[in-house]
Amino acid sequence: MGVRQASASAGVRERRAGATFWSDRLFRVVVVACASMLGLLLLLFAYELWKSSLLSMRTFGWQFWVSRDWDPVRERFGALPFIWGTLLSSIAALLIAVPLSLGTAIFIAEVAPRWLRQPVSFVVELLAAIPSVVYGLWGMFVMVPWLRENVQKPLAERFGAIPLFEGPPVGVSMMAAILILSVMIIPYITAVSREVILAVPRSQREASYGLGATKWETIRYVVLRYARVGILGAIILGYGRAVGETMAVTMVIGNRPDLTLSLLQPGYTMASVIANEFTEATSPLYLSALTEIGLLLFVITLFINALARFLVWRVTRGEGRY
Amino acid sequence: MKVSPLHERWRRFKNVAALTLAGVCAVVVMAPVFIILAYLVANGIRSVNLEFLSSLPKPPGEVGGGMANAIVGSFYMVGLGLLISLPIGVGAGVYLAEFGNTRFGYAVRFMADVLNGVPSIVIGISVWALLVVPMRSFSALAGGVALSFIMIPMIARTTEEMVRAVPNSLRMASLSVGATYARTMWSVVLPAARGGIVTGVMLALARAFGEAAPLLFTALGNRFWNFYLDRPMANLPTQIYEYAKSPYQDWHRQAWAAALVLITIVLVLNVVARVSTRERFRALR
Numbered sequence: 001m002g003v004r005q006a007s008a009s010a011g012v013r014e015r016r017a018g019a020t021f022w023s024d025r026l027f028r029v030v031v032v033a034c035a036s037m038l039g040l041l042l043l044l045f046a047y048e049l050w051k052s053s054l055l056s057m058r059t060f061g062w063q064f065w066v067s068r069d070w071d072p073v074r075e076r077f078g079a080l081p082f083i084w085g086t087l088l089s090s091i092a093a094l095l096i097a098v099p100l101s102l103g104t105a106i107f108i109a110e111v112a113p114r115w116l117r118q119p120v121s122f123v124v125e126l127l128a129a130i131p132s133v134v135y136g137l138w139g140m141f142v143m144v145p146w147l148r149e150n151v152q153k154p155l156a157e158r159f160g161a162i163p164l165f166e167g168p169p170v171g172v173s174m175m176a177a178i179l180i181l182s183v184m185i186i187p188y189i190t191a192v193s194r195e196v197i198l199a200v201p202r203s204q205r206e207a208s209y210g211l212g213a214t215k216w217e218t219i220r221y222v223v224l225r226y227a228r229v230g231i232l233g234a235i236i237l238g239y240g241r242a243v244g245e246t247m248a249v250t251m252v253i254g255n256r257p258d259l260t261l262s263l264l265q266p267g268y269t270m271a272s273v274i275a276n277e278f279t280e281a282t283s284p285l286y287l288s289a290l291t292e293i294g295l296l297l298f299v300i301t302l303f304i305n306a307l308a309r310f311l312v313w314r315v316t317r318g319e320g321r322y
Numbered sequence: 323m324k325v326s327p328l329h330e331r332w333r334r335f336k337n338v339a340a341l342t343l344a345g346v347c348a349v350v351v352m353a354p355v356f357i358i359l360a361y362l363v364a365n366g367i368r369s370v371n372l373e374f375l376s377s378l379p380k381p382p383g384e385v386g387g388g389m390a391n392a393i394v395g396s397f398y399m400v401g402l403g404l405l406i407s408l409p410i411g412v413g414a415g416v417y418l419a420e421f422g423n424t425r426f427g428y429a430v431r432f433m434a435d436v437l438n439g440v441p442s443i444v445i446g447i448s449v450w451a452l453l454v455v456p457m458r459s460f461s462a463l464a465g466g467v468a469l470s471f472i473m474i475p476m477i478a479r480t481t482e483e484m485v486r487a488v489p490n491s492l493r494m495a496s497l498s499v500g501a502t503y504a505r506t507m508w509s510v511v512l513p514a515a516r517g518g519i520v521t522g523v524m525l526a527l528a529r530a531f532g533e534a535a536p537l538l539f540t541a542l543g544n545r546f547w548n549f550y551l552d553r554p555m556a557n558l559p560t561q562i563y564e565y566a567k568s569p570y571q572d573w574h575r576q577a578w579a580a581a582l583v584l585i586t587i588v589l590v591l592n593v594v595a596r597v598s599t600r601e602r603f604r605a606l607r
Contacts, residue, residue, distance in 0.1 A: 038434050103351075129532075138358050
């Protein structure tokens with residue numbers, strides 16, 4: 001690669017000259033400092049969150065993660081309902097988003113005529129451009145009332161006995177959060193999957209066609225199989241988004257710290273409890289408990305993103321992009 | 323081997339069905355964009371008027387008023403975020419492109435991507451602990467800093483892509499006429515990459531404009547004008563959130579109007595950025 005040679009040749013030049021120009025050295029120090037800022041930022045976040053959660057950690061210990069009490073008045077805090085809500089909403093959102101995203105990525109990369117690819121990709125990327133709070137506004141005033149009348153009421157009447165659809169259909173609910181989350185993570189999964197699918201070498205497809213496979217058979221048994229690690233990375237990346245998504249979820253989920261399986265009932269997530277209660281938190285312990293939830297959220301998304309990037313890189317790097 | 327015609331037809335049918343299904347997926351996925359935009363226009367367009375754009379919010383419950391301070395506040399804090407993130411982001415991007423094939427380089431690239439995935443609400447609390455607690459006040463400064471933390475990794479990764487894409491012959495030509503390496507970067511490579519970097523910066527700005535979560539406990543919001551760095555400042559996203567949650571009909575109307583203004587800013591930035599450099603960047607996803 002040309003660029004590598006350039007930096008290498010610059011390095012050679014510096015070494016030959018013995019002493020480098022002071023401006024070159026300054027330049028290098030400045031860009032290294034800027035690059036180090038990225039790592040320092042992560043450390044800074046970790047430190048600030050840790051420092052602010054100490055009070056809560058000392059008070060509740062590991063009980064914090066398994067207690068279902070959330071009582072600001074009596075100052076008893078447990079994070080279990082939020083962890084549950086985050087798990088339920090994000091996993092259910094994945095179940096909806098993954099097939100749709102994969103279908104769309106396949107359509108863009110393999111099926112659509114060339115002139116259609118760019119516009120479709122662009123529209124899908126606009127989904128990621130719409131601000132979270134705008135999704136929330138739309139969800140609150142359009143989707144939630146519609147869901148209540150046309151989906152939740154019939155479901156509650158017919159399947160109310162099943163735990164999944166228990167309770168009165170109130171509109172703001174886990175179901176609303178799941179739907180809005182799935183729409184919001186689709187563009188991320190689609191974009192990365194598309195990249196990964198496009199990175200599958202042409203020879204693989206040609207070999208498959210050469211054996212007489214149809215287009216779908218080629219996609220199914222050759223392209224998707226070749227790209228599967230990267231697609232898994234794309235899905236995990238989307239999962240990270242779902243876990244951390246805040247504003248839209250807060251606005252449609254109903255914000256009630258219950259441990260319920262019912263999709264019709266209000267729920268709460270880790271991100272939404274922080275957004276909803278942080279400014280109202282009056283005591284140091286209350287603030288500290290919310291920060292500890294933030295710390296957990298930070299650690300979880302860190303792991304998810306690290307894993308996803310690792311998987312995506314393994315696929316796309318083989319093609320010489322990085 | 324004899325191939326049965328029935329099986330052959332079944333394979334063809336599966337082929338057509340699956341490919342059609344992929345097309346259906348694409349249509350379903352694209353639909354929300356148009357639905358949401360249509361609702362925003364339908365519910366917001368009549369409320370975006372001179373009063374809305376030029377006056378302060380009225381006290382709770384009173385009809386009328388506008389969001390002039392929130393619109394200005396959004397630009398103010400996004401601008402502040404840009405001032406902080408542009409030099410750091412571009413510097414880090416240049417490092418990654420020019421010296422990034424080392425172990426440290428891979429680590430930095432990895433951290434940029436991880437940083438990009440940190441939930442914005444977490445950035446909000448971190449900046450709260452970093453600035454709001456010691457300063458004992460919510461402030462525009464804290465809001466700008468929080469937004470800059472969102473933009474830095476985005477700008478770094480696009481800058482890297484763009485600087486990498488500058489042909490090597492340009493660097494060679496500059497070095498061979500005796501320019502120092504720093505001079506080459508500053509006067510040849512960066513100007514050549516400028517178009518692409520601007521595109522990336524615009525996308526980062528679009529994201530920053532729409533973020534409410536990092537501003538909730540940093541800038542907080544304000545019902546009045548403020549231009550001081552150390553006081554709370556109004557902004558569009560948190561104002562939309564507050565108004566949507568309120569019980570007042572008139573505030574709901576204004577929330578739609580504010581959302582329409584916000585989405586217009588975001589879409590203009592997106593469309594201009596993408597039209598100006600179509601396929602040149604890929605790092606932002």
